[in-house]
Amino acid sequence: MRRLWLGLAFTLALVGGPSRGAEPAETTAWFTLYAEEGEKVGRIIETVTVRPDGREIVDEQEITVREQGAPVTRIVQTNTRREDAQGRTVFLSLYSLVGREWTRIEATIRDGRAVIVRRTASGHHQSIVPLPPAVRFDAGEGLLAGWDPAATPSLEFDNFNLDFMVVEHVAITPATGAPPTAAPTANGGMSVLRSRYEGGSLQGVSRLTLDARRDIVAVVLPRFGTSLTVRITDRATALAPYEPYRVLPKTMTKSPFRIPPGALQGHIRYRFTFQDGLEFPLPQTGEQKAVLSGGAAVVDICETCGPGLPTDPAYLADALKPTAWLQSDHPKVRAIAARVINLKVSDTRRMQMLVEAVVPRLGRIDFTGHFSAVDALNRHAGDCTEAAVILAAAARAAGIPAKVVNGLVYSRERYHGVSNAFLPHSWVLAYVDGHWKSFDAALLTFDSSHIALTVGDGEARSLAASGQLASLLDWRDLAEVRARP
Template identity: 25%
Template sequence: MSDRAWRFLSAVLMAALMVRPARAGSDLRDPPEGLINEGWYALLMSGQKSGHMHGTLRREGQRILSATEMTLAIKRGPAVVEIRVETRTEERLDGTPLKSVSVMNLASQMNLTHTTEFDGTKAKVTTEQFGRPTVSEYELSAKPLLAWGSLVEQQRRGFAPGTRYTLAAYEPAIKPDDVLLTRVEVVGPETIDLLGRQTQATKLKTAIEGLPMDQVSWVDEDGEMLRMTTFMVMMQVELVRCDKTFALQDKDPPEMFAQSMVPVGRSLDRAGLKRLRLRLSVPQGQLPDLPETQMQNVRRLDPRTVELTIIRIDHKKLKGASPVEPVGEAAECLRSNAYMDLNDPELTRMAAAAVKGADGLYDRLDRLRNYVSREITDKSLDVGLATASEVARGREGDCTEHGVLLAALGRANGIPARVVTGLAYVPEFLGSAHVFGYHMWTQYYVDGGWVDVDAAFRQTEVDPTHIALSVMSLNDQSFFDSAFSILPLMGRLKIEVLEAE
């Protein structure tokens, strides 16, 4: 399920590239007509070539147009998933943003297109898929800077060691409802390796507020970016300046999915387990707060450690449940969004077919779970985080696709639904035995509480080996928030089984 982290990373890299330095020798007050700048970069993950980036800036009259295209490949077991992101921006000569368009394609699927129109601090974001638009409007906390505006501001600030400033970048694929405050610090000169060649460069540190990662970039004497490194908990991701030929050479991405598994060193009886007590810890820093659910009780022992008690819910008590009027968060979990387009006729058809002949609320819930488990016929790792509309047409995917489709069909039937990101136990996966892997499942609002349902594991009554890290509606900014529940833990989390009964 950690494909969401890679999709998130690709958007973060695109946001970081918006604040890449400009050539110091360029007059950004009045650049020449036509092409201003073009660059090719190789993308490396853990030292292995995993993609490329190509960017251009050009002037057309009083407007500046930028275009950036990036590909990123990851291995998920035997499968290779490729993410392709294209971003185009249109700005006035003084850096005032007019429009941005970002298109993200995942695993050869036509995915989401975000078109943003700007008016001062107002952003109107149109999200489109399969020709169906969804429009949201936001009041941002600061005037946003896109590619050209960031370059103008960076040239004004200069590259003297010790220089510090903050840019208000904007990338709707990460956080549509507000700017990304980006702190930049000029460190000073140093020698770097550039694909086997030693060269002098100026080092800059960049941190995007709220993101669990830091970035370092190096620029030449003209202010042109030579290398950018993003440090994450499991790996190092680099963009390295190169020629077009090298940038487009074959990819050799590392296998990251199996590395995210957390071993526990013993078997667990998922079918018979009623109660599970676990200790979760990280070696340093703070373990993020985990949600309390009907299944999961959380007791914090210290900043790095929590103890969980997870129980199996008796569904016999739910079988007589009647629908209740949802309020607050439950009501929010009935609305359409970019991942669950409730106006999609295919989702409407599936939602009706799934519950045909159902007797009562619980029977509808159970039929929906069985329907999704059955209809996703290709249990594949080749797909990343697809929308419900994509899953409805492709009938392919892993836990994320099961979770999103099940939530969408619940909402289409008037049942408030959200998804859970977490971990779940599997006896064996990709050659590793007795491990917890990152996972997604669904919660339905029934009888005044949230009930866990797992279509990927074919469980209407979910077993206690499910550890919830976060719950989310997938409305707007939830994607940004959900990545934080996974990224700080990958490669660092330890799970100890204290008691299983």
């Protein structure tokens, strides 16, 4: 049920920074992070060091969060990019610290590819990402000064995103209606939308406010129910104290209707339109059918409403593989699966038993960070996202194809001070007994308020995309569908 911090590194890569040319040996830029209501919630310090063999750009980001009944957690993230004397990026690293839990991602750029190693206290995972010839590593910062929107309405390029370990296609286009959180622009300034795509699918959007020189004044990063704004400030403002940020209540959005318990167990039809004209398809799960028509999405959710995910052998085989987030080959995960593998019961029953086995593994509820299945088991803590990755990994270890779903769910009762609201949520889709079915290890039950927005392997980018896509939905209608007598 979080993570506002995900994707912020990509946003900051496009916030100003010293330009090339006659640079001093070291320069420092200061940024302040604001919540939607204007309160300061964090700081960013960017240092650029110029050396004879190139330069190094380091962004240090800090925010503290506190949820109801929980201690304050400090989240720190350091992003480093090194360039050679010709200005070519040769190395990137990202070090994040959530309380005492650390993650380090390093990428060496050579021979048209990124060799990536992701390390946590539980181990490491290596991957290789092929890079397009014209790929960028600065999120397009070097392109803005020469951009003429009249001649090129859409500024497009490929960018390597280390936080998510993928190459994304980025489009920057003029926007209408700047949000109230955007800083005022100077004469000739403009507001633009930056949209990120992977494989043709929209992953996220943010709004940049540019001045007349195409320098960035502010970046607004929307999330479901809230947003964060990064602004260039002075040293004193950035270093001034700030209060811990309560994420969860701000990411809960009041439902337009109070949904009765009976309807939650039946068939609900939702109708959405899209902000800024950024239309995107919603997933088709075993319980969810989504149809786009006339700039709107009609979403039907019930036990048998959806066509389900693909069932071809290649897709099912992929849904059985261990990944960096779903370590189904790890002994701790295999130990959970071992208790159900040889039982003479249906796959549906096996999944129900795995849900029962996962619940006590988390122990302490913790809403900060996003952790893999093994990291969550070692921490013995987490929330719905950790419950989902552990369950999906255990299902794969038991030979059951499984995917992690990120989306929204309805809370009728008061939760963290808010009732009758939708909030971010994660659960699992498993291929059992010939069809795809949802299982929820956090709420222990699936109902028709589970709105799927992304389906993946528990990776950070799928979770982050869900929060951003949810912010683009305009709720138009919600109705219970009943069969005629």
